[in-house]
Amino acid sequence: MKTTQSTGYHSEHYYKKLTRQVWILIVLVSLIPLLLVNGFIALKFNTSYKEKTLENIKLIFLKHKIYIENFLNEKISNILLISDIYSFEELKSEDTLKKIFDNLKSNYGNVFVDIGVIDNEGNQISYVGPFKLKGINYKKEKWYNEAKNNIFYISDVFLGFRKLPHFIISVKKTANQKTYLIRATIDFFYFNKIVENIKIGHSGVAYIVNEDGKLQTSENPILESQSNIIKDILQKNDSRQGINYFEKKNELQELNIYLISKLENKNWYLIFQQPKKLAFGDLYFTQKIGIISLVLSTIFIVALSYLITRNLVRHIKKIDKEKEIMNEQIIEAGKLASLGELAAGIAHEINNPVAIMVEEAGWLEDILEESIQDRGKIEEFSRSLRQIKTQGKRCKEITHKLLSFARRIDSRVSKIQINEVINEVISLSARRAKFSNIKIKSILSPGLPEIYASPSELQQVFLNLINNSIDAIDEKKGGLITISTKRAKNQIICEITDTGCGIPKANLSRIFDPFFTTKPVGKGTGLGLSICYGIIKKMGGDIKVESEIGKGTTFTIYLPINKQGGENES
Amino acid sequence: MKVNLLLVDDEKDFVETLSKRLRKKGIENLYAVYSGEECMDFLNQNKNIDVVILDVKMPGMDGIETLREIKIKYPLIEVIMLTGHGTVESAIEGMKLGAFDYLMKPCELEELLDKIEQAKNKKEEHEQKILEAQMKEKTSHLSWD
Structure with missing residues (x-):
């Protein structure tokens, strides 16, 4: 601890340091758990919420x-069924x-655009549909060559002879050593719609690519620039x-x-695909609120904590100061007490x-009377001896008087006449x-x-009160102290009134507090009135004060008239 | 005054001056000792002492203790206590133990002489009564014979 002033108060620096230390401590103690708990919860919430969201997206996706798979399977099954039910000859007939x-149309709507039969030479020998494709040879078409080798086949999307994006489902059939294909075109836009129906939120996009990364559903400007990314994903x-x-x-640079x-x-x-910040939008929103509330x-x-600490330290400062003053007063009281003992000694x-001295003077007087004849001289000797005697007696x-007051306060109770006590004190204070x-x-x-x-x-009570009154009166102006006693029912009332400076109202309630003093340090112990209060209360009496600034103060003591002696008398 | 007086006080100067003054006032058989122990020794050897003037505050055996001893061994001797200051307690204590009276130091010579005379008279009265009692006993004894 650092002290700068000789009075022993702590320096300003000390209190600043204390404030800082306590403040930091409170902040740490309250922030660390807050951050730990929040961090832990945020982490857990993040992971589980992410997992849940992703799980949800995956489920819808699946x-x-x-x-989609069922849709395609169903279409293949349709064509397969047709190939099984109808013979090649029947299918050749366009009727x-x-x-x-027509049957397919009535059952499935506009899913099928057209249907046709292709012989093993690649010629479309029969065809029903909106385009004029009968008799066209597909031998050079890529899809035909692949379809030829598969029992059933789904082509990639291509333009073909009709110059429109579409894809084909075909089934290979063999009858009488002859192989032929039944082929149907699926409505591209219908299929598109099925795929695009996958919508999660407002921002998700679904599409189909082939193994080369070529888009198999409708063009989407967002996707065109992403062919590299898609190829990368396909690879991985x-x-x-x-x-x-x-x-x-x-x-x-948007994360998707x-x-x-x-x-x-x-x-x-x-x-x-979906932008990540939108997919996990709720989570990011919650995180934002969390961070804001944490910061707040x-x-x-x-x-x-700064306010609390500041007030706390201010309080400590005040208490320190009071303690310091009290210590000084106690030391002062101790000094006075030892001084009193010294005086008694x-x-x-x-x-x-x-x-x-007195005896010697008396002896001289005795012998002078006999031995010296000169009357005048005897008179002179006697006078000065009497003087020695008188002064010795005064001592x-x-x-x-000093001894009777300085000796230890004797609390033994005996029968007393209050007026005698007061007269004794007055003679001492006179x-x-x-x-x-x-x-x-x-x-x-x-x-x-x-x-x-x-x-x-x-005696002590009255002496203290009279001393206070004397202190309250200005030496130059002088004044009057009046002490009165009277009887009232079961009480004796003593009033000590002075014409002194009076006690400020603010101090009136505190004057009986121990160590309360308005006298400069070293002059008063602040114990006098508190001792009086203690003594009177112990006797079962009461002490009251009335005061007016500039006019004076009256202390009134009420003493009980107790026939049997005090209750605490042993 | 015809009295056998013993002064007991550790203050030698005080005792000496007081002795001189008392002698001058006509007390011839005046003795002085300077402690409680000496007092007891002196009383042991001189059975004729009437009044003892005893200081309360003395080193070693103090006045109260000495008074107690005197009253046990020589109950007829009258004791006047001299106290340094007027503590009522020591005075009361002394009176309870059978002191004749007490005086505060320094005291007026006249007052002291007065007290000595009273004490001496009381002692004589006591002795007289004892004598009478003994006489009565003896005469009653005789009458029975």
Whole structure:
């Protein structure tokens, strides 16, 4: 601890340091758990919420994938069924084919655009549909060459002879050593719609690519620039796992999430993409609120703890100061007490020499009377000896008074006459009062009953009160102290009134507090009135004060008239 | 005054001066000792002492203790206590133990002489009564014979 002033108060620096330390401690103690708990919860919430969201997206994605697969399977099954039911000859007839096509249309709507039969030479020998494609040879078409080798086949999307994007489902059939194909065109826009139906939120896009990364559903300007990303994803994709998840940045540096899965019917890949910040929008919103509230509460804690600490330290400072003052007063009281003891000791020591002096003077007087004849000289000798005696006696009186007050306060209770006690105290204070131009007037009601009390304690009470009154009166102006006693029912009322400076109202309630003093340090202990209060209360009495600034103060003491002696008398 | 007086006080100077003054006032058989122990020794050897003037505050055996001893061994001797200062307690204690009276130091010579005379008279009265009692006993004894 650093101290700068000789008074022993802590320096400003000390309190600043204390404030800082306590403040930092409070902030740390409250922030660390807050951050730990928040961090832990945020982390857990993040992971689980992300997982949940992703799981949800995957589920919808899977549902749609199955739906698309089922759609394609169903179409293949349709054509397969047709190939099984109808013979090559029947299918060759366009009437039959038309009947079948109409049937399909009525059952499935506009899913099938057209239907045709192709012989092993690649000629479309029969055809029903909106285009004039009968008799066209497909031998040079890529899809035909692949379809020829598969029992059933789904083509990539291509323009073909009709110059429109479409794809073909074909079934190979062999009858009478002749191979032929039944082929149907699926409505591209219808299929598109199924795929695009996969919508999660407002920002997700679903599409299908072939193994080369070529888009198999309708063109989308967002997707065109992403062919590289898609190729990359296709490369990394592990088809053995149902759904693969990727996060990639596009050329605009936006992070997208990608879900990819291979369709089971064909080497097509269903891809779903969505900007990450939108996919996890709710999570990011929650995170933002969390961070804001964390920042706000941190600011709040820091500010509040600063206020608390400042007030606390201010309080400590005040208490330190009070303690310091109290310590000084206690030391002062101790000094006075030891001074009192010292005075008693000295008085005692002086008493014996004084006794001897007086005796010696008496002896001289005795022998002078006999031996010296000259009357005038005898007179002179006697006069000065008497003077020695008189002065010795005065010393005696002084030491006796001093001794009777300086000796330890005797709390033994005995029967006393209050007026006697007061007269004794007045005689002791008279000298001091005279020096301060103060008259002490006593109006003592005669014939008061005796009360049981400790005479030395009562002496102390009156002495303290009279001393206070003397202190309150300006030496130059002088003043009057009036002490009166009277009887009222079961009480004796003593009033000590002075014409001094009075006590400010603010101090009136505190004057009986221990160590409360308005006198400069070293002059008063702040104990006098509190001792009086203690003594009077112990006797079962009461002490009250009335004061007016500039006019004076009156202390009123109520003492009980107790026939049997005090209750605490042993 | 015809009295056998013993002064007991540790203040030698005080005792000497007081002795001189008392002698001058006509007390011839005046003795002085300077402690409680010496007092007891002296009383042991001189059985004729009437009044003892005893200081309360003395080193070693103090006045109260000495008074107690005197009253046990020589109950007829009257003791006047001299106290350094007026503590009522020591005075009361002394009176309870059978002191004749007490005086505060320094005291007026006249007052002291007065007290000595009273004490001496009281002692004589006591002795007279004892004598009478003994006489009565003896005469009653005789009458029975």
